[in-house]
Amino acid sequence: MQNTKPTAATRFQVELIKPSHYDDDGYVIQWVKAWIPSNSLATLCGLTRHANATRVLGPAVEIANAVYDETNTVVPVARIIRRIRRNGGHGLVCLVGVQSNQFPRALDLARRFRQGGVQVVIGGFHVSGALAMLSDLPPDLPPELREAQALGITLFAGEAEEHFADLLRAAYAHRLEPLYNFMSQLPDLQGQTMPYLPPEVARRYAPMPGTFDAGRGCPFLCSFCTIINVQGRKSRFRDPDDIERLLRANLDAGIRHYFITDDNFARNRNWEAIFDRIAAVRRELGVKFNFTIQVDTMCHTLPGFVAKARAAGVSRVFLGLENVNPANLKSANKKQNKIANYRTMLLAWQYQRITTYCGYILGFPDDTPEGILADIETIKRELPLDILEFFCLTPLPGSVDHQTIHAQHGPLDPDLNIYDLEHVCTTHPRMTKAQWQGVYRAAWDSYYSLAHLETLMRRAAAFDRNPKRIMEIALEFYGCFKFERVHPLQGGFLRRKVRTERRPGLPIERPWVFYPRRVREVWTTYSGLIAYAWQVWRLYQRVKKDTERPDYRYFDQAMEPVTGPPEAAGG
Missing domain, CATH: 3.30.750.200 (Transcription Regulator spoIIAA)
Known part of the structure; x- marks a missing residue:
């Protein structure tokens, strides 16, 4: 158990974080606007909102939540710790949708939260995949998962829809278990809470997106794929x-x-x-x-x-x-x-x-x-x-x-x-x-x-x-x-690099070293990109001019039908 301290809060703070990962220089990969939203983050946000609406912690307990995608947001670790401490320690940090390449960053963030006395759960494809494929091999858990548990971090394997309310109740009572493994209890999706990204979070992507899964699972057997062993080969569906x-x-x-x-x-x-x-x-x-x-x-x-x-x-x-x-x-x-x-x-x-x-x-x-x-x-x-x-x-x-x-x-x-x-x-x-x-x-x-x-x-x-x-x-x-x-x-x-957010073991550079080098990096990167963009723009203008001619025709080998036009051609 992480903590047996009783609690009687009227407000419980849930912090949902999708971690990024480190580049080759050890800096977190972040942007002013990212391109691809996290459906796991949207799913957990939807479930947290539903848990609050249905008052799963009791009629007098509000569940407040904040949402961060680290690919476009600097996670305010110290501020989150202070917010939960001011709330009497009544809160939970969920590192969600963590893929294998994101696990080292997730563990580094979680370590800082645990040092601040905050309850932490890590879930996602890495935890689920490792448990699905390696749990029958010695040792029972890979070393990185054992390290997480030694820090007092809870591991969550499987999908959250039918179990998240119970997880919140355990966190509210400060009685989280070291491991929740629901890999054998994949939920039916019909009628489940839909993913949701708050508008202020969605605006940090370009273009402003929504995300949802209409189904999970895949019937195929590709040997390099994790989907079939994490979400299962039996497909499950939402309805229209x-x-x-x-x-x-x-x-x-x-x-x-x-x-x-x-x-x-x-x-x-x-x-x-x-x-x-x-x-x-x-x-x-x-x-x-x-x-x-x-x-x-x-x-x-x-x-x-x-x-x-x-x-x-x-x-x-x-x-x-x-x-x-x-x-x-x-x-x-x-x-x-x-x-x-x-x-x-x-x-x-x-x-x-x-x-x-x-x-x-x-x-x-x-x-x-x-x-x-x-x-x-x-x-x-x-x-x-x-x-x-x-x-x-x-x-x-x-x-x-x-x-x-x-x-x-x-x-x-x-x-x-x-x-x-x-x-x-x-x-x-x-x-x-x-x-x-x-x-x-x-x-x-x-x-x-x-x-x-x-x-x-x-x-x-x-x-x-x-x-x-x-x-x-x-x-x-x-x-x-x-x-x-x-x-x-x-x-x-627009890539963002935060000087102090660097992988442990690598030096935090002095400001007078980091910032001049960063200016040179930005100049080199974007001057090269602009030069390339100018070449591509000129190419586009030439193609556009050609295609606007009334007699313009183009055909090559790739456009030749194999056995005649396919079914969709007349649609």
Whole structure:
């Protein structure tokens, strides 16, 4: 037990924090405005608000909460400690949605809160994944989780919907257990409290977004994935009524852009009813809701899926392309990916004028630097996708890959901070670490060359899309990688570095050293980005001028239908 002190407060303070992680220099990755919201943070915020509304701690006890996403906010640790102390110690800090690469930062924050006498819970994919995949191997807990428990930190594994009220009651009574493991008790989502981000928090992202999951779980067996072992292979779903209530409730706050975080929305059995309901609400209210979804590479075979996605307001779709080498896909147990279907699938989305984002993983067993770059040339020539994001194959805790290497006592880098999909964390049979890391950088440079950006812009225009969008997205994605040296999934606008927020073990630089160096960094970063943006802008202007000619036509190999236009083409 952490504390047995009785309590009789009329106010209980809940502080919800989504931690970031450290960059290669040990500084927390933060932005003035981040790009991607945390659904875990929104989920816990919704549950906390519901707990207060239903007075789960008693009719006279108010539950107050504050919400922080460290990717766009400096967490006021000292202020939070003072606030809870002034409240007689009646409060709880929840570090939520903590991924493996974020666990070192989460533990450092938690250590400071515990030193201030504050109760702390850590939950998220790392804790859940480690318990799901490693609990039957000696020792029972990985060392970082044992370290957390030794500090008096409570670990929470599983999903919170049906257990959060009990956790709050235990924290209110100062009787938190060291571990809550609900991995075998995954909740039905229908009728559950919907995720919620307060407007003042949502405004710290660009654009101002909403986030929700219409379903959880995935039926596939990809060996590198943690979803199937954390959220389960049995899919669970919300219904259209839940989604409609969320959309209407957020309208007053001006939220119209949403990221639907389902790992695979196409396998949500309610996809058609949800799309139809959203389309009906759009027509009724005259509001252009805008959505980003994640789907598999076979989604276009579902009758009407792509056309209905467009009618509902889907403007961006993320696809786990993963690789174009059949041997690599087989080794990853990615049997649902069929190379022959890729072009047909991508054309289906292009015909609906929806921007495609594809993930591509580097470091499968058959990969070599030369083979990787040759495969990227094939993609550039033959597949009509828009944005390609590269990742290093990473044995994430919670995945079969990690479990297998761990059981075999194989090489795993002990620093969880680099398990961020852009650093090499293990060995490879055909590449050195330097070669692997080097071809990761070369892959970005190859795909986002000016020559290929011109191709992407001309394709976009041929599909009746504005090529300016390609320019904007390329600057965001490649610019973030190239000039900020951060993967765009961790990106944002205007990088912030706080001098005193540096990884323990690294020196806190003196102001007269840190600030002049930081000025030079900003100048170098943004002068390079501006120069690159000027090149891309000139390219866009040339393409735009060409495409405005009445006789302009463009066609290339990637636009050639494989067996005729797919089903979605007429939608």
